[in-house]
Amino acid sequence: MKMTTANTFATVYGATYSVYVRIVRIALHEKGVPYDLVPINVFAEQGLPADYQARHPFGRIPAFEHDGFRLYETSAITRYVDEAFSGPSLQPRDVRERARMNQIIAMLDNYAYRPMVWDVYVQRMETEPADEALIATGLEKARTFLAALSGLLGEGPWLAGSEPSLADFHAVPMFALFEQAPEGTALLAEFAQIRAWWEGIRTRSSVATTGA
Numbered sequence: 001m002k003m004t005t006a007n008t009f010a011t012v013y014g015a016t017y018s019v020y021v022r023i024v025r026i027a028l029h030e031k032g033v034p035y036d037l038v039p040i041n042v043f044a045e046q047g048l049p050a051d052y053q054a055r056h057p058f059g060r061i062p063a064f065e066h067d068g069f070r071l072y073e074t075s076a077i078t079r080y081v082d083e084a085f086s087g088p089s090l091q092p093r094d095v096r097e098r099a100r101m102n103q104i105i106a107m108l109d110n111y112a113y114r115p116m117v118w119d120v121y122v123q124r125m126e127t128e129p130a131d132e133a134l135i136a137t138g139l140e141k142a143r144t145f146l147a148a149l150s151g152l153l154g155e156g157p158w159l160a161g162s163e164p165s166l167a168d169f170h171a172v173p174m175f176a177l178f179e180q181a182p183e184g185t186a187l188l189a190e191f192a193q194i195r196a197w198w199e200g201i202r203t204r205s206s207v208a209t210t211g212a
């Protein structure tokens with residue numbers, strides 16, 4: 001059953017530093033959904049609050065609740081946010097553009113998140129001393145991802161077509177961290193269409209509002 005509700009309050013459990021929490025927050029901003037962010041720190045020394053396991057058995061963030069309906073896994077949450085609330089559609093109607101959007105989201109999760117965020121950003125910007133070998137292999141994997149993404153882009157200007165979609169918002173937090181590493185900025189400069197997309201989206205209201 002497809003339902004669209006008035007944009008009543010949602011609750012996100014997580015932390016502002018989290019890539020995946022930010023994806024959900026951007027989607028909520030794009031749809032104009034008011035929400036609370038309940039702080040959950042997955043890296044806290046004392047561990048997660050005991051009752052959080054019931055919200056997310058795998059102990060990750062984000063978790064989500066709307067009107068008694070609980071959900072975890074970012075892609076499921078953002079699709080729910082798009083389909084359950086009014087506001088601009090964040091998924092293309094065209095079957096092939098929608099497939100491309102889903103493909104890009106899966107690529108981001110499986111081939112971009114770890115190399116761009118953990119291997120390059122975290123090592124270069126947050127680890128002393130940095131593991132240079134990990135940065136080097138991370139950059140190679142990021143290059144493979146960016147080349148594959150470039151090959152999928154049509155006329156744009158968005159990743160999955162002429163309108164912004166969940167693929168764009170899934171990518172933003174990963175690119176925002178990656179480009180903070182000098183090597184990340186340099187690699188992005190080699191991919192002109194992706195670089196232009198990034199320059200276009202980085203100042204968007206939902207992106208700026210959810211930034212660190």
Ligand SMILES: N[C@@H](CCC(=O)N[C@@H](CS)C(=O)NCC(=O)O)C(=O)O
Nearest residue numbers: 018019020042060061062073074075
């Ligand atoms: N598959 C999960 C991934 C979420 C995820 O990995 N979140 C990170 C923070 S950005 C986390 O909770 N990390 C804690 C850990 O790995 O223990 C989703 O799509 O929501």
